[in-house]
């Protein structure tokens with residue numbers, strides 16, 4: 274496994290420079306800098322981070338919450354595990370910057386159950402940050418006298434952070450319980466409140482009515498780490514990387530049929546051809562971009578870019594070599610969704626089961642062309658009518674495989690007819 278953690282930008286960012294710089298600014302200016310950077314959520318949805326922060330900042334409440342979504346459950350995704358393990362300080366610093374920006378006083382890290390082994394490491398970081406902190410220099414823009422005056426009085430979590438009277442913020446860790454759907458922010462909040470992890474109706478949105486009814490920002494691990502980098506290095510630095518509509522670098526988890534699987538940092542907008550060359554998979558047949566909920570891209574489209582405006586991804590890249598059976602790929606993802614659907618709404622609960630049945634019929638050569646077309650229409654209905662992102666995205670892999678691998682599937686239908 275290729276995990277070049279020390280080659281990530283995160284290794285080169287001065288610890289706590291972002292927090293010092295953020296606290297030198299009014300809240301609105303912090304959000305304006307995040308907006309100027311163009312940072313979008315790195316969990317996959319690509320929602321502008323500054324918009325979330327702005328809405329929560331504008332909401333009135335005595336209590337506000339910053340939640341770090343560390344429930345990394347997308348199949349083929351393991352980059353948040355590396356970020357938490359090697360760069361947990363940056364994530365926690367990002368939560369503290371977000372807390373300053375929206376006026377939050379509580380933070381929660383919702384940690385995937387299987388990552389329990391990381392809890393001790395993260396608790397140690399939190400404990401260190403609550404103590405008086407002498408390890409790092411504050412931001413270089415402060416003059417020497419200011420640095421000397423403040424070096425011995427600052428804690429990075431708790432009361433009056435970095436000597437800022439009234440900025441009180443602390444973080445606790447809660448463990449997830451293994452449900453994939455809890456990666457969806459409203460299901461995550463239900464789980465935090467001790468309920469069954471099921472998505473809520475929206476509106477209201479968490480930025481207005483979230484954890485315990487209070488304004489809550491839920492950000493992905495990687496998003497928070499990049500927010501810290503933006504504050505440390507500036508919006509212009511971030512914008513100078515990537516594309517106009519998808520600025521910045523991105524961390525990818527690469528697995529499957531490649532010579533060098535692992536965690537990589539590439540600029541947004543990298544083509545699949547370029548990425549596959551780096552990981553040793555030039556002869557791939559297809560790539561599943563975005564995990565089980567993403568889409569399958571065939572070799573003929575490897576010049577496409579990994580960017581929100583083209584092929585969006587939360588970072589999961591699964592490579593399929595020439596010998597892979599794409600119907601088996603579709604079956605694998607559908608089995609996952611049948612298992613993980615929370616069952617609240619009919620399109621997702623019944624739809625995934627029906628799509629899986631259809632794949633099984635195809636495997637037995639008993640699926641007619643007419644029925645396969647019906648299944649595609651069902652998938653499109655699920656995309657439109659399911660309540661949350663899980664059901665809306667669960668047919669993506671099936672639909673893209675049927676569309677892009679027509680020739681391969683043609684011989685599997687009952688009469689071997691063309692899939693037009």
Ligand code: SF4
Nearest residue numbers: 616617618621661664
């Ligand atoms: S789409 Fe699926 S996971 Fe989401 S609420 Fe409906 S049944 Fe539950």
